[in-house]
Amino acid sequence: xxxxxxxxxxxxxxxxxxxxxxxxxxxxxxxxxxxxxxxxxxxxxxxxxxxxxxxxxxxxxxxxxxxxxxxxxxxxxxxxxxxxxxxxxxxxxxxxxxxxxxxxxxxxxxxxxxxxxxxxxxxxxxxxxxxxxxxxxxxxxxxxxxxxxxxxxxxxxxxxxxxxxxxxxxxxxxxxxxxxxxxxxxxxxxxxxxxxxxxxxxxxxxxxxxxxxxxxxxxxxxxxxxxxxxxxxxxx
Amino acid sequence: xxxxxxxxxxxxxxxxxxxxxxxxxxxxxxxxxxxxxxxxxxxxxxxxxxxxxxxxxxxxxxxxxxxxxxxxxxxxxxxxxxxxxxxxxxxxxxxxxxxxxxxxxxxxxxxxxxxxxxxxxxxxxxxxxxxxxxxxxxxxxxxxxxxxxxxxxxxxxxxxxxxxxxxxxxxxxxxxxxxxxxxxxxxxxxxxxxxxxxxxxxxxxxxxxxxxxxxxxxxxxxxxxxxxxxxxxxxxxxxxxxxxxxxxxxxxxxxxxxxxxxxxxxxxxxxxxxxxxxxxxxxxxxxxxxxxxxxxxxxxxxxxxxxxxxxxxxxxxxxxxxxxxxxxxxxxxxxxxxxxxxxxxxxxxxxxxxxxxxxxxxxxxxxxxxxxxx
Numbered sequence: 001x002x003x004x005x006x007x008x009x010x011x012x013x014x015x016x017x018x019x020x021x022x023x024x025x026x027x028x029x030x031x032x033x034x035x036x037x038x039x040x041x042x043x044x045x046x047x048x049x050x051x052x053x054x055x056x057x058x059x060x061x062x063x064x065x066x067x068x069x070x071x072x073x074x075x076x077x078x079x080x081x082x083x084x085x086x087x088x089x090x091x092x093x094x095x096x097x098x099x100x101x102x103x104x105x106x107x108x109x110x111x112x113x114x115x116x117x118x119x120x121x122x123x124x125x126x127x128x129x130x131x132x133x134x135x136x137x138x139x140x141x142x143x144x145x146x147x148x149x150x151x152x153x154x155x156x157x158x159x160x161x162x163x164x165x166x167x168x169x170x171x172x173x174x175x176x177x178x179x180x181x182x183x184x185x186x187x188x189x190x191x192x193x194x195x196x197x198x199x200x201x202x203x204x205x206x207x208x209x210x211x212x213x214x215x216x217x218x219x220x221x222x223x224x225x226x227x228x229x230x231x232x233x234x235x236x
Numbered sequence: 237x238x239x240x241x242x243x244x245x246x247x248x249x250x251x252x253x254x255x256x257x258x259x260x261x262x263x264x265x266x267x268x269x270x271x272x273x274x275x276x277x278x279x280x281x282x283x284x285x286x287x288x289x290x291x292x293x294x295x296x297x298x299x300x301x302x303x304x305x306x307x308x309x310x311x312x313x314x315x316x317x318x319x320x321x322x323x324x325x326x327x328x329x330x331x332x333x334x335x336x337x338x339x340x341x342x343x344x345x346x347x348x349x350x351x352x353x354x355x356x357x358x359x360x361x362x363x364x365x366x367x368x369x370x371x372x373x374x375x376x377x378x379x380x381x382x383x384x385x386x387x388x389x390x391x392x393x394x395x396x397x398x399x400x401x402x403x404x405x406x407x408x409x410x411x412x413x414x415x416x417x418x419x420x421x422x423x424x425x426x427x428x429x430x431x432x433x434x435x436x437x438x439x440x441x442x443x444x445x446x447x448x449x450x451x452x453x454x455x456x457x458x459x460x461x462x463x464x465x466x467x468x469x470x471x472x473x474x475x476x477x478x479x480x481x482x483x484x485x486x487x488x489x490x491x492x493x494x495x496x497x498x499x500x501x502x503x504x505x506x507x508x509x510x511x512x513x514x515x516x517x518x519x520x521x522x523x524x525x526x527x528x529x530x531x532x533x534x535x536x537x538x539x540x541x542x543x544x545x546x547x548x549x550x551x552x553x554x555x556x557x558x559x560x561x562x563x564x565x566x567x568x569x570x571x572x573x574x575x576x577x578x579x580x581x582x583x584x585x586x587x588x589x590x591x592x593x594x595x596x597x598x599x600x601x602x603x604x605x606x607x608x609x610x
Contacts, residue, residue, distance in 0.1 A: 087460065097446075097449060100465025
């Protein structure tokens with residue numbers, strides 16, 4: 001469970017997150033909103049790349065903001081990036097094995113290989129990532145996020161730029177993450193079909209504020225959400 | 237869907253099989269060629285060389301360690317250092333001081349020189365690695381300049397007393413001692429090769445395990461490294477320390493090779509040349525370090541023997557850097573095998589079809605043009 005209270009982030013004069021209050025319970029949760037709503041900023045706060053002006057973030061009772069970024073990763077925060085960040089010169093195995101893990105030795109290696117297996121890579125783990133296509137690189141990134149016993153998995157637009165077939169596969173992978181790792185998974189994406197296929201609950205941000213939260217189906221029908229996305233509700 | 241539905245136990249069985257695949261030596265041919273080359277360098281080469289070339293071959297082995305350390309920093313972590321010449325001097329000075337001042341065995345002195353250099357290099361690295369690119373290069377270049385000045389005043393030890401071990405009045409300067417088992421030129425050359433091989437294995441072991449993965453991640457994307465829980469400052473410092481350690485060991489070996497060290501033999505320019513040859517040799521490949529050392533030490537020796545002024549090398553290295561920056565960013569070590577493969581393919585095509593049609597002939601000619609110019 002992640003509890004966010006009064007979270008405010010400012011970049012100079014721009015207030016990116018404006019007193020955000022939000023609770024993510026468990027399972028796979030969606031986080032949507034128009035461009036500039038503060039979704040990626042929220043991920044950056046959780047993973048430690050942005051220091052908030054005020055507010056608290058507690059994850060399973062731990063104060064996340066008290067730790068530096070790499071310590072948060074060691075605690076169990078994993079994230080992927082909007083622009084995919086698989087390391088080209090390393091093999092698939094090494095890309096996943098670079099993630100921090102409480103496991104050691106053969107248990108660790110088995111965990112890494114199981115993560116690669118879990119995301120459904122159909123090539124050998126020894127393959128260099130530089131030779132892979134966009135969809136497989138995304139899977140490598142997701143494998144890195146689910147290896148090493150994560151507690152919170154943050155996925156930032158994992159399906160961006162992927163063809164439909166690969167998005168369908170990715171949706172199945174993401175939906176299974178809470179069962180596979182026990183981690184709370186938060187998905188940011190613009191693809192509403194992906195969000196509704198994967199997330200039980202969804203929160204909507206607009207201009208740094210939470211405007212709706214609840215079950216995904218009800219949120220997507222919410223009048224405020226439609227207005228935030230389309231400018232007006234009458235269109236529909 | 238298949239990956240998601242797979243149960244964990246099943247995944248682990250498959251995982252076990254793939255693990256076995258992973259553990260097999262990656263390139264057995266590569267390994268055996270390497271071993272053969274090392275054996276040739278140790279036993280085949282010495283009878284073919286006179287004293288002049290033996291000395292330069294030893295220097296080549298020693299400088300291969302230096303360029304290996306520099307290649308590690310530049311190619312694997314993305315830290316551009318223009319101060320490696322100064323790091324060599326720290327190692328050489330420390331080893332010379334210990335060899336004159338103590339009766340410790342040679343191997344111990346070399347390791348101590350490496351450790352002292354690692355310590356000093358680490359102290360310099362602590363603030364320096366927070367900088368990147370041009371700024372780091374500038375800081376390290378200034379450092380190299382400062383060391384040249386310091387050494388010009390302090391001088392290298394020559395058997396005198398005190399902390400610096402320098403005595404300007406001395407008329408008969410004793411040479412820096414060598415180990416008893418490697419007293420002559422060939423013996424010392426072999427020792428240098430063995431030490432270089434050990435350093436290469438040390439670096440290789442790093443590259444194949446967790447530090448190597450961390451460095452690769454840092455080089456491509458620091459955010460990704462941090463998000464994976466990699467303490468980037470620590471791993472950069474580790475790379476810096478490792479490079480300083482092996483460079484210090486090279487400096488220690490250099491002391492025994494030169495036997496008489498003078499501060500005017502070490503110039504700030506050396507540091508710049510080191511980066512130039514390291515880039516030309518190739519910083520993404522460990523063979524690049526050997527090629528870089530050959531360019532820096534063996535090529536001038538050959539030119540001098542042929543009566544060609546090695547001042548030409550400054551021009552050659554300038555052109556070489558342009559070539560690296562424009563057409564071959566991975567350096568000779570990656571480019572040469574690729575070109576040879578192309579050439580091989582071309583020859584194979586010619587041999588297989590001796591009376592090739594005119595179209596085939598044209599294609600081959602085009603192939604040779606690219607193979608020849610790159």
